[in-house]
Amino acid sequence: MLDPGQILVGLEIGTSKICVAVGEVAESGELTITGFGQARSRGVLKGEVIDLDKAAEDVREALAQAEDMADVEIEAVYLAVSGNHIRALNNRGVHSIPTVDREITVDDVQEALRNAKGNNCPAGYEIVDSVRQDFCVDYHSVYDNPVGIVGSRIEASVHVIQGSSRRIEMSRRAVEGPTPVRVEKAVFSGLASALAVLTSEQKDLGALVLDVGGGTTEFALFQKGLLRHSGVLAVGGDHVSNDLSLGLDIPLSLAEELKISLGSAVSEPGERATFHTIPGTQGLPERRISLSHLRRIMSLRWEETLEFVARELAETQWLRQARAGVFLCGGSARTQGLDALVRRVFQLPVARGQVQNVSGPTEVLENPEFATAIGLVRYGAMRSERRPRRWSFPLLGVLSPRLRRKN
Ligand SMILES: Nc1ncnc2c1ncn2[C@@H]1O[C@H](COP(=O)(O)OP(=O)(O)OP(=O)(O)O)[C@@H](O)[C@H]1O
Ligand SMILES: [Mg+2]
Structure with missing residues (x-):
């Protein structure tokens, strides 16, 4: 049973944004998001903190926003960790x-x-x-x-x-150094996202969660209710923007804009004759770019990224049995056509991951970028369950450092 009235806080120091979710456990056991904070992220590269001062400042801003909205003083957080160092x-x-x-x-x-x-x-x-x-x-x-x-x-x-103790320590310091806030526990962000978007039935049936963010793509594969495999690839939507900037010879900010407004993870033959005019900026003349070229650049990067994950998972017996399918979250899950590409690469049904069994502001719950922070709240709630529903611990045994005894 969850502990009613308990306040739990999840913090993700992502490559594109920092976000904080404050959750409260109701008497019924339901989780409600009561506070939320979001700030830009300037000190993070490919999911790892590289500039402590900037990251710490951004973390403070996101925490303050969440405290204001929830009207609480945050004492401790569950902190998402990711990056190439995760094994x-x-x-x-x-x-x-x-x-x-x-x-x-x-x-x-x-x-x-x-x-x-x-x-x-x-x-x-x-x-x-x-x-x-x-x-x-x-x-x-x-x-x-x-x-x-x-x-x-x-x-x-x-x-x-x-994970590398040094890399995790950098994230921890971005939180604990400048604030009186304690890191309750570091949690793999891919696991947190999966806890937010999967139901127990989906975990039982077999499901893969892909959190496609700015600097990383995390994956977590469940079967028979248990986590079978997980990992991180330090490639995300920012790499796609970067490829567009180089491939189309345009500034990164414009590449990011075009990725969102015109981009797709699949390119169709009919796009060959479609051109888009970009106004001249920063001393550069007006130009016409081919839609098919833009989408081809994007599809190549996404295909390579997804195939890498699929290859790694294919080594396990579990991928083909993921009958509930693939659930996408993270900001890049908004990429047009990404679902079709995922379906083709994994040969499984695909859906946008929706936060499950949590109430709160719709604009927070429906945002694929916030799955990790919300999942951290769920992680915290499960970890601090006072009494297990049953002794065995599909997931819980895991979350709790202690093995609980039969009641
Ligand atoms: N509509 C959209 N279409 C395509 N990409 C989008 C869209 N909206 C946001 N993105 C991309 O989503 C990415 C940010 O996602 P997210 O907020 O999940 O990343 P993050 O959690 O900060 O980073 P990470 O977890 O990788 O460290 C950026 O690359 C951004 O360009
Ligand atoms: Mg993320």
């Missing part, structure tokens, strides 16, 4: 039960999970999130709760998301 892997850990054929206890399971979690963490890296997957008892698969089963060997598999 995700599926680890296994084994725990042998010393006494022959006794029932498996919570402590045994915890030990197996700990062993799985701690494997393969290189120096300078830390565990950002770890999500339990399946168990085997004496080499037999046990999907759910292995406690109480008689056995002598328990094997746990865990999806582990690691």
Whole structure:
């Protein structure tokens, strides 16, 4: 059960914008977004803080806006982390039960999970999130709760998301340095976005969430209710704008504008004869650019990005089984034709990810850019659940550092 009256705050220091969502848990357990703040982002490149002073200033601005709107003083936040340094892997850990054929206890399971979690963490890296997957008892698969089963060997598999401690520290300092605000926990932004837009049914059926932002594309793949694979590609909508700027020989600001007003992730043959006139600016003469050329540049970049993600996921058995389909969020999810391209590359149904089971201002909930911040609020709520609905923890065990006992 969620803790009524609790205030939870999510903060994303994105490449294009900083945003803060303040959420409150109602008596019914429903989450309501009561405050929201958004600021420009000047100190972030490809999802990583590179200019601490500028990032800190922008974070302060977004926090102040959210505090005003929610009429609260923010003390702690769940902080999204992303970037090229994020590594995700599926680890296994084994725990042998010393006494022959006794029932498996919570402590045994915890030990197996700990062993799985701690494997393969290189120096300078830390565990950002770890999500339990399946168990085997004496080499037999046990999907759910292995406690109480008689056995002598328990094997746990865990999806582990690691990140560079230095990179995470930079994000943390942008929050904690100049403000009295504490980072409650760093959370992988792809996981947060997935928590915002997927229902339990979709996670059970199998679903992929793609958060296509400004400097990164994060992905999180669920099957049978559990996170099976995730990751980040440090490529997003800003790279598309950059390609347009170079390919059409126009300033970056104009490229960004044209991407939004005329762009598409797919190019159609009929566009060949369509031209668009750009007025002369910054000493440059008026020019005509071909719509087909503009869209071709965009489609090449998006196709390459999506194929990279699809290749990585194809190595798992789970992608083809994602029967609920692909859910798109992040600002670049607004790109015309991106859904069609995703459908073609992944060969799965595609939809815009909608925030699920959260109330609040429509303009916040319906904005694909805000899925991460809202998902962080949900993450916080799940993590601080006082009593689990059931002992086993598809996702929760993961979110809570402790394994909870059966009531
Ligand atoms: N209508 C639109 N069409 C195409 N792209 C758009 C549109 N609106 C916004 N974008 C793009 O969305 C991107 C910003 O998305 P978002 O706010 O999700 O990024 P971010 O969270 O700040 O960055 P990241 O998560 O990658 O660090 C920019 O590249 C912007 O150009
Ligand atoms: Mg983002």
